Amino acid sequence: xxxxxxxxxxxxxxxxxxxxxxxxxxxxxxxxxxxxxxxxxxxxxxxxxxxxxxxxxxxxxxxxxxxxxxxxxxxxxxxxxxxxxxxxxxxxxxxxxxxxxxxxxxxxxxxxxxxxxxxxxxxxxxxxxxxxxxxxxxxxxxxxxxxxxxxxxxxxxxxxxxxxxxxxxxxxxxxxxxxxxxxxxxxxxxxxxxxxxxxxxxxxxxxxxxxxxxxxxxxxxxxxxxxxxxxxxxxxxxxxxxxxxxxxxxxxxxxxxxxxxxxxxxxxxx
Amino acid sequence: xxxxxxxxxxxxxxxxxxxxxxxxxxxxxxxxxxxxxxxxxxxxxxxxxxxxxxxxxxxxxxxxxxxxxxxxxxxxxxxxxxxxxxxxxxxxxxxxxxxxxxxxxxxxxxxxxxxxxxxxxxxxxxxxxxxxxxxxxxxxxxxxxxxxxxxxxxxxxxxxxxxxxxxxxxxxxxxxxxxxxxxxxxxxxxxxxxxxxxxxxxxxxxxxxxxxxxxxxxxxxxxxxxxxxxxxxxxxxxxxxxxxxxxxxxxxxxxxxxxxxxxxxxxxxxxxx
Numbered sequence: 277x278x279x280x281x282x283x284x285x286x287x288x289x290x291x292x293x294x295x296x297x298x299x300x301x302x303x304x305x306x307x308x309x310x311x312x313x314x315x316x317x318x319x320x321x322x323x324x325x326x327x328x329x330x331x332x333x334x335x336x337x338x339x340x341x342x343x344x345x346x347x348x349x350x351x352x353x354x355x356x357x358x359x360x361x362x363x364x365x366x367x368x369x370x371x372x373x374x375x376x377x378x379x380x381x382x383x384x385x386x387x388x389x390x391x392x393x394x395x396x397x398x399x400x401x402x403x404x405x406x407x408x409x410x411x412x413x414x415x416x417x418x419x420x421x422x423x424x425x426x427x428x429x430x431x432x433x434x435x436x437x438x439x440x441x442x443x444x445x446x447x448x449x450x451x452x453x454x455x456x457x458x459x460x461x462x463x464x465x466x467x468x469x470x471x472x473x474x475x476x477x478x479x480x481x482x483x484x485x486x487x488x489x490x491x492x493x494x495x496x497x498x499x500x501x502x503x504x505x506x507x508x509x510x511x512x513x514x515x516x517x518x519x520x521x522x523x524x525x526x527x528x529x530x531x532x533x534x535x536x537x538x539x540x541x542x543x544x545x546x
Numbered sequence: 547x548x549x550x551x552x553x554x555x556x557x558x559x560x561x562x563x564x565x566x567x568x569x570x571x572x573x574x575x576x577x578x579x580x581x582x583x584x585x586x587x588x589x590x591x592x593x594x595x596x597x598x599x600x601x602x603x604x605x606x607x608x609x610x611x612x613x614x615x616x617x618x619x620x621x622x623x624x625x626x627x628x629x630x631x632x633x634x635x636x637x638x639x640x641x642x643x644x645x646x647x648x649x650x651x652x653x654x655x656x657x658x659x660x661x662x663x664x665x666x667x668x669x670x671x672x673x674x675x676x677x678x679x680x681x682x683x684x685x686x687x688x689x690x691x692x693x694x695x696x697x698x699x700x701x702x703x704x705x706x707x708x709x710x711x712x713x714x715x716x717x718x719x720x721x722x723x724x725x726x727x728x729x730x731x732x733x734x735x736x737x738x739x740x741x742x743x744x745x746x747x748x749x750x751x752x753x754x755x756x757x758x759x760x761x762x763x764x765x766x767x768x769x770x771x772x773x774x775x776x777x778x779x780x781x782x783x784x785x786x787x788x789x790x791x792x793x794x795x796x797x798x799x800x801x802x803x804x805x806x807x808x809x810x811x812x813x814x815x816x817x818x819x
Contacts (some may be wrong), residue, residue, distance in 0.1 A: 310731040313736055320740055322604070329749035330601040457580035461587045465705075468591040478602040483594075 283363055288382055289390035296394025311402060314351050315409040321347040322414050338475065342504045345417040348410050350472045350500055352403050357435065357495055358463065360390025362443045369449040374541060385443075385534060392439065419503060426512050430499040433519035438466075440526035447530065450537030471497035477506060491526065494519045513540045556659060563663040567680045571669040572748035582671040592743060593618060609745045612677035613775050619676075621681035624706025626676035632711045633668065634661050639721025639728065648816055658804075658809060689774050703791045708796025709771045710738070713761055715803040724807075726818065738763045747779045754781060762799070765792045766781035 301307075322344050331339045340347070346466065365388050368374040377384050419427070445462060448455050467473055470492035479487060487493055498515050501507040507515055571578045592617065600611035609617070638661055641647045652656050684691065717734060722728045738761075741749070746757055746768045757764040758781070768787035772779050776786070 304730070312729075312733055316736060317740070323748055323750070323753075325745055326604040327606050331605060335602055357722070428807075442741070454577055454580075457577070457584045457689055461584050463586075464587050465593050468595055473595045474598045478598055480598070480601055483598070535656065538579065 278373070289386055290385050293397065294393030296391045297398045300395050302396040304343075307402065309405050310355070310399075311409060314355060314406045315413070317351050318348050318410045319413045320349070332341035332494040337479070337506055338504070340363065341415065341417055343475070346415050346475055346500055346504050348414050348416050349503055350496060352406055353431065353496060353499070354467075354472060354481070355399050355402055355406060356396055357438050358467075359396055360442050360446070360463075361396050361439060361458065362388050362446045364388055364391055364447045365443070366446040366455070369446075378538070378541065384538075388443075389412065389439075396435075418506065422509065423502065423505065426509070426516075427499050427503045430502050430516055433516060433523065434495040434499050437491055437519060437522050437526060440523065440530050441466075441491065441495075443530050444533060447537050449464065450533070450540055466492045466495060469493070470495045475500070475506075477501075491522045494522045497513060549559045556655070559655070559659075562665055563665055566665040567668045570665065570667050574667065578667070578669060580670075581667075582669075582675075585675060589622060592776050593679075596743065606749050606778065607745050607779070612700070613682045613771070613777070614744070616687035616689060616775065617745070617767050617771045618743060619680040620703065620706070620771050623673075623680050624703045624766045625710060626672040627703060627707035628666065628710035628714070630670050630673045630706070632662055632714070634664050634666070635711065635714050636731065638715075638718035639731070642721045642814075643695045643725055645816070647814075651814075658807060684718040687775065688814075692781055695774065698790060702770045702790065705792030705794070705796035706770075709762055709766055709792070712796065712799030712803040713738075713763075715800070716806055719803070719807045719810040734761060737761065738766075742767050745777075747780065747781055758782065762795055765789070765795050 301499055316503050325340060325343050334340070339414075358473065365374075370378060374384075377387070407416075418424075441462070445455065445459055448458070469490055471487075476484065476493060476497045498507070498519055502512070502515070566800075577591070588678070595620065596614050597611055600606065600614065604610065615752070625769065638647070641650075641661075650660050653660060689695070714731070716725055717731050720730070737757075741757060742763050746754055746764045749757070757768075769784075770792055771777075771789070773786045773789035780786075
C-alpha cells in the first residue's frame, strides 16, 4: 500500500471531539445517575470520616476538614479519571470496523485521543453541577492559587497516566476477544490503590510498598495530596517528576503495543 | 396454586437450567476465570479498604475491624445467594424495553420462573467465595458459635437474599410502566453495596429510616450482626433481637413484590415494536 504523507490538519480531530461531546450529551439519564451517585458517595464518605474522627485521635497532618475535602475532590476527579476514553478502540477492534479506519487519511490513535478528549470534556463539565450538589453536604477547603495551579498541573499528568493505561488495556483487544473483566479489575484496583477511597498515607507499610511500584498513585493520590497540602511546594518537582516517568514508561509500552497490533490487523486483512 | 405435577415439571426444568449454566461456564474457561478474579478483587478491595481505615482508627461507633469483617461477611453471603439464584431478575426491565419479554409470555410456563431460569453463564463462584470468607470472618470476629448461631445464620442470610430479591423485583416491575429504570436500579444497588459496609448507626436519621423501613438492607447484615456481636446500638429503641426478623421481612418483601409484579404483568400490553 502506498501512503503519501499529508500535511497535518487539526480540523478533523476537533470535529471528532465535538461529535463525542454531542454523543455523551444525549444520554441524559446516565448523566442524572452519575451526578446523584457522586452526591451519595460524598455524603457516605463524609459520614464515615466523621464517625471515625469522633471517637479516635486525629491522625498525622490530616484534620477532619482536610480528609472530607480530600474525599470530595477525589470523587469529583473520578468523574473524569474513571472514564475509559479509549473504549472506542476496543469496540472497533471487536466489530472489525478498525479496518476502515486505517484507510482514512487520519492518524488512528490521534482520532481516538480526540474522541476520548471530547467525551472527557463533557464529563468535566459535569464537575460543576456535581460540585454544587457536594457543597450541600460538605465544606470543601480551597487552597492558595499556587497550590491550585500545582494541583491542576499534577491532575493533568495523572489524567495522561490514566489515558495511557486505558489505551494499553484496550490495545489488548488486538490479541484477546474479551477483556471487560480485566477492565473492571483495573478500575477497582485504581480506586483502592490510587488512593481515591482511602488516602495512601493511611496504608500499612507492606501495602504502601506495593502501591509505590504501581502507576495508580500517580492518577489520584499525587494531585490530591498536593491539594490538601500533605505534599508541600518543596516536593512538587520530585512528585511530578515521578508522574512524568510513568507517562514515559506507559507511553513507550502503548506505542509498542499499537505498532505490533496495527501490523496484525494488516496481516490478517480484517 | 402450583399443583404436584406442575411442580415436578418446574423442578426438572430448573435442574436442566443449572446443568446448562455450569456447562456453559466450563466451555468459556478463560472468561470464567477472569470473572472469578474480578469477584475476588471486587470483594477483596472492599474488605481491604475497611482494613486500612480501621488500622488507622481503631473503631467506628464501637465497631472494630473484626466486627466489620463479620458485618461484611453476612451481607456478602446474602447478596451472593441473590446473585447466584435470582440475578436474572435484574435484567427484566431491559427485556421488557427491548421487546424480548414477549417471548416469555408465549411459553406455557410461569413468566417469572422462566426469567429466573434463563441460562446464562451463572456459576456459583461468588457464593463459594462468600461462604469461605464468612467462615473466616466468623472465626476472626470471635463471635460465639453455638447451636443457636448455627441454626439462625442460614435463616438470616436466606432472609437477606429474599430482601435483595424483593427490592430488585419491585424495581424491575416498574419497567412495565417506565422505560428507564436502570438509573434507579443502579442507585439502589449503590445504596445496598456501599451503605451496608458500615454500622447503620453512623448515618443521619433519614438514611437510617430509609435503610430500615423503605429498602430494608439494614436487615441483611447490620441488625443481625449487632445481635450476634452483642452491640448495644439500639437504633429507634428497637430491641437487639429485631435482627432475627430478617427472614420474616424477606418473605413479606418478596410477597409484596410478587403481588406488584402480578399487577404489572396483567397490565402489560407489549412495547409496540
